[in-house]
Amino acid sequence: MSTDGIRTVEVALGARRYPVWIGRGLLGDAARWRARLRGRHALVVSNTTVAPLYLERVAQGLEGLHWSSFLLEDGEAHKSFANVGRVLEALAALGATRDACVIALGGGVVGDLAGFAAACWMRGVDFVQMPTTLLAMVDSSVGGKTGVNLPAGKNLAGAFHQPRAVVADIDTLATLPDREYRAGLAEVIKGAAIGDEDFFAWLEANADALAARADAPLAEAIARKVRYKAGVVARDETEQGERALLNLGHTFGHALETAGRYTTLLHGEAVAIGMLLAARLSERLGMGPAADTARLRRLLVRLGLPTGVPAGSDPQHLLDRMRLDKKNTAGALRLILWRGIGRAEIVAGVPEPAVLATLEEACRAGQRSA
Ligand SMILES: O=C(O)C(=O)C[C@@H](O)[C@H](O)[C@H](O)COP(=O)(O)O
Numbered sequence: 585m586s587t588d589g590i591r592t593v594e595v596a597l598g599a600r601r602y603p604v605w606i607g608r609g610l611l612g613d614a615a616r617w618r619a620r621l622r623g624r625h626a627l628v629v630s631n632t633t634v635a636p637l638y639l640e641r642v643a644q645g646l647e648g649l650h651w652s653s654f655l656l657e658d659g660e661a662h663k664s665f666a667n668v669g670r671v672l673e674a675l676a677a678l679g680a681t682r683d684a685c686v687i688a689l690g691g692g693v694v695g696d697l698a699g700f701a702a703a704c705w706m707r708g709v710d711f712v713q714m715p716t717t718l719l720a721m722v723d724s725s726v727g728g729k730t731g732v733n734l735p736a737g738k739n740l741a742g743a744f745h746q747p748r749a750v751v752a753d754i755d756t757l758a759t760l761p762d763r764e765y766r767a768g769l770a771e772v773i774k775g776a777a778i779g780d781e782d783f784f785a786w787l788e789a790n791a792d793a794l795a796a797r798a799d800a801p802l803a804e805a806i807a808r809k810v811r812y813k814a815g816v817v818a819r820d821e822t823e824q825g826e827r828a829l830l831n832l833g834h835t836f837g838h839a840l841e842t843a844g845r846y847t848t849l850l851h852g853e854a855v856a857i858g859m860l861l862a863a864r865l866s867e868r869l870g871m872g873p874a875a876d877t878a879r880l881r882r883l884l885v886r887l888g889l890p891t892g893v894p895a896g897s898d899p900q901h902l903l904d905r906m907r908l909d910k911k912n913t914a915g916a917l918r919l920i921l922w923r924g925i926g927r928a929e930i931v932a933g934v935p936e937p938a939v940l941a942t943l944e945e946a947c948r949a950g951q952r953s954a
Contacts, residue, residue: 591807595726595746596818602749604726604810606803610753611638611714614645620712620749623683626651627675629698630689633658634716637759642689642714652678656694660846663693663733665741671701685710685748691717691764692724692851696742699730703745713747716756718768719852722775722809725750727817727830733846737908738838744822752810754803766888767852769794773883774855775809778829781926783808784883791886828911829928832920833858836943839905840893848894856889865934865942866921876924893950899943903936 585591590607605616626649630639635655643651654674656662675684688698688711695713702711713725731742757765772794776784786808787794793801813830820827837858840849849857863880866872884891893902911918917936922928 591803593807593810593814595814597746597821600746602747604750604752604814606721606752606754606806606810608753608755610751611641611756612644617712617714617749617751618645620710621649621685622710623681623685624650625678625680625684626687627671627678627680627684628653628687628689629656629671629694629701630654631656631658631662631691631694634690634694638689638714638716638756642687650678656690656697658693660693660733660841660851663697663846665732665734667697668701668704668732671698672705675701675705680705680709682706682709685712687712687714688725688747689714689716691715691720695720695725696730696739697732699728699745699747700732700742703730703743708745710748711745713750715750715752717760718757718765718806719771720768721752721754721757722768722806723771723813725752726810726813727827728821733842737842737905738846740908740910746821752806754806757797757802762888764850764852765797766795767850767856769805769887770852770856770859770884770889772805772809773880773887774830774832774859775812777859777880777922777925778832778920778928779926780808780812783812784879784925788879788883791883795887825930828918828930829920831911832922832928833860833862835906835909835911835917835919836861836902838909839902840897842905843897843901844894849890853890856884857891857893860884860891861893861942861946862919862921864946865919865939866923868938868942869921869934871929871931872922873924876922879925893943893946895950897943897947897950899940899947902943902947903940906939 593604686702688695715721715725728746734740790801837854863877917934
């Protein structure tokens with residue numbers, strides 16, 4: 585950590601390496617991030633919830649540039665192709681040239697969509713991530729996965745396009761609703777569950793402090809998760825191997841999100857449920873110890889996250905959704921399973937009957953608790 589309390593994690597991608605700055609007051613610290621903007625045009629993409637709170641702070645740093653803003657409606661349901669088209673129209677209206685920069689000010693939806701628009705405009709211009717949710721800070725803003733949802737599934741269209749910088753201003757979390765904050769903690773837990781048992785134990789020890797948003801543990805949790813993810817991305821930028829591990833809980837989670845038309849569960853909530861389903865499936869396949877599933881469940885519950893599928897979920901429908909996951913190969917499910925805390929594994933050819941049985945069991949339990 586530097587003397588001003590800002591932590592820097594570097595995503596080491598050679599000539600395209602970039603910093604993730606984590607700390608307080610960063611949106612107003614234009615001297616730092618403005619240096620990452622190359623040209624004279626900037627388009628700030630945000631949403632109708634975040635812009636009234638933070639757009640002005642960013643705007644002060646854009647003085648002297650030719651810039652404008654484009655606001656989305658808030659929510660995952662707006663991460664659509666139609667809205668990418670609208671962002672591209674806004675870039676055209678701005679007269680943005682190839683050295684323009686798109687600034688994503690908001691959560692994961694804003695970041696993914698704005699990044700995808702940046703990847704498309706004139707075949708690719710710079711973008712800077714300014715995440716304002718915990719989930720975006722610890723996960724979606726880092727690593728260059730951009731894209732949109734289709735009615736058929738989550739994130740089915742997109743591009744790898746790395747940002748020029750990630751500006752994670754922890755002050756913005758002060759206005760984040762509790763439900764969204766907890767959803768972000770799911771992505772923190774995920775990192776530990778995949779590959780860092782010590783971090784998992786640290787999360788258990790600090791769960792109450794994190795639930796209360798205590799300053800120091802929160803900054804530490806963000807930095808640890810970002811450091812973990814940055815390492816994976818640097819080793820496997822385009823998910824040819826190891827990076828797929830970051831998808832723990834996502835195949836189940838994406839199916840749940842899509843089945844609920846992106847309105848029932850927040851992404852982090854779906855990931856929490858999905859991780860538990862992956863753990864239960866691993867148990868069923870004789871891979872993961874039941875004690876670790878229970879430990880994962882306890883931590884999720886302590887941090888206020890859901891652990892059961894929504895009432896009315898249909899197992900066969902969820903399985904059908906899972907067949908369209910990007911990790912699959914022709915005719916075979918490829919899932920992230922685990923051998924216990926800190927030991928996730930990529931498993932190809934997962935038998936569908938076992939997946940269906942896991943879903944059926946979860947849906948029966950969901951029915952009982954409805
Ligand atoms: O960065 C990654 O790689 C991840 O898988 C992180 C996920 O948590 C994130 O939700 C990601 O956007 C999902 O990617 P997808 O490839 O499953 O659509």
